[in-house]
Amino acid sequence: FMARKLAAAQKALEAVAKDDFDQVRKTTAEMIELSRHEAWERMASPRFVQDTVDFVSAAEFLSRMAEAKDAEGTSLGFMRLTMTCTNCHQHIRTSSVADLDREVTPENRTLIAEAK
Secondary structure, three states, rough: OHHHHHHHHHHHHHHHHOOHHHHHHHHHHHHHHHHHHHHHHHHOOHHHHHHHHHHHHHHHHHHHHHHOOOOOOHHHHHHHHHHHHHHHHHHHHOHHOOOOOOOOHHHHHHHHHHHO
């Protein structure tokens, strides 16, 4: 699913460059949906939940700018989205966060559910 999220982000960049506002909205919706994937629950921590909230907020901003057909706003929104990606990936590179084989706890499910 991370590869799908990256592919959607690449499509969003292309759409931003072409002022294809409909495609920007489509790809941001896809990225938001992928952010709610069950595997994210396994990495839930207060920091990760905040990273996810920041990503979704940036994607929603990007979508609003596309809906308004604001070319400058979509450029800014994509930059903001990219920053949330790099911030989160710096966080998940730690070994304790990157361990996906651990059991999903009720507390982790609650953290993710509250972030949605």
